Amino acid sequence: MAGLLRKLFGKSEPQIASLKPFDVEIAVDGSQTLLEAALAQDVAFPHNCTVGTCGSCKCRLVSGKVSALTDFGYTLSKEELEAGFILACQARLKSAVTVEVESPAANTPPPEQFQGRIARSDDLTHDIKSVTVALDRPMNYIAGQYANVLVDGIPARSYSFAAAPERNGRQEITFYIRKIPGGALTERLFAGQLSAAAVGIDGPHGTFYLRQGDGPIICIAGGSGLAPLLSLLQDARKNRVRRRCVMLFGARTQADLYGLDQIEEIARDWLPAFRFVPVLSHEPEDSDWRGLRGFVTSHLAALLPQGDPAEFQSYMCGPPPMIDAAVTVMTGLGIPLASIHYDKFTDASFAAR
Ligand code: FES
Structure with missing residues (x-):
């Protein structure tokens, strides 16, 4: 009878979502996204824009089926889609599911x-x-x-x-x-x-923070995306993190570079090695710029440090096309997808892609 009524009236039974590592099960009704249901049931599910543009609610679908309100591929890279990632704010459940959410840092203060x-x-x-x-x-x-x-x-x-x-x-x-x-x-x-x-x-x-490890750190900032990387690297320096670091900063012209004093201060006593490489995409050909030109992602492979890419970690903040291209380059070079962390811009200029 319940099945007949559901057919007649289009009402669907709530589906159960198991959320790891929270170790909780939540009920998600047919009118809710996975994120809406989690937040309504007081689960501290990572999120930001709630409209499918920032990637903060990215989680891995371990089992079950979902449908997407907007194509996950607008925000997630090909590599992430292939690895089973979905966006909780755009996911409706078609069956019971198990999803794996990125853990916040153990010492994250409550909002x-x-x-x-x-x-x-x-x-x-x-x-x-x-x-x-x-x-x-x-x-x-x-x-x-x-x-x-x-x-x-x-x-x-x-x-x-x-x-x-x-x-x-x-x-x-x-x-x-x-x-x-x-x-x-x-x-x-x-x-x-x-x-x-x-x-x-x-x-x-947010879950953009420096993970434990000994391998090199690859940081990439694009445009105004320098802020979280400065915070992360200043903190690492204060805490005497001893890991090689390569930092790329993509900007349009010399006039768009900023934060150079802070980067210099971070680099000054960073051990064992800190390499900073600005890359300009629209610098006039006849200017006095002697540095790299083009997009950061075109130079990425040549700038990676020596060593086993499986041990590298990457931290990026910038426009979505830069991050998507960098994820493709890095995974192609053997850096594990799980070791690539990013914050995508969510302001109106990029949300409208
Ligand atoms: S909260 Fe889901 S993509 Fe931003």
Whole structure:
């Protein structure tokens, strides 16, 4: 009878999703995505955009079937799709499933709500600002994480912390914010209309953090994606991590390079070796630039350190096409997909791909 009623009225029984490593089972009804059901049942499932563009809710389908609200392939690489990854925010269950979620760092602080005010705003380039927010109380986070930011009532955007955390929390936190043409928040910020504006912070969030290991670290930043990598590398340096590091920074022109002083400081006493390579894609041919040109991913294979790629780890933040291309190059060279970690931009200019 229940089956007949379901056929007649189109109602579907909830399906059960087993979530590893949380070791919980949740019921997911036919109108919910896997992410919606997890959050409704108080599971701290990693997520950010909730619209299928950032990849934060990426998880591996171990068993069962799902359907995709939007094609997972818009955000996940070919290699990730082949390895069985799905996006929880775009997945509806067609059967009971088991999914494996990336574990947050063991010492990840729980997200909280903070209040603050913009204390400083400095130009890094013509379209990227460093914005420092003074908080109502110190905030703890893991290097590489991000927060959702609400400024003067303008809807939340997610920005990565641009500096290493401090032992007792940071009273001031800094983000790098790129101007988005027509963007409600950034148009006002770049017009100088948000000095001392009230800021609401929800965080920290995210699973982009330095994993344990001894092998080399390959970092790639594109455009305004330098912030989480600076945080991660400053923290690694403070903690005396001893691993070879190659850092590539893709920008359009020399005028779009920033954060070079911080990178130099990280590199200065990094052991055993830190190599920094900026790569410019649109630098005028007749300029005085003597460095590499083109896209970072075209130079990646030649710049990887010596050693067994199976032991390398990669950390990237930048536009989705850069990350997708880099994942293809790196997995092709033998770096395990599970050792490649990234944060994709989710601002409007990329969400509309
Ligand atoms: S939360 Fe699912 S892709 Fe962003």
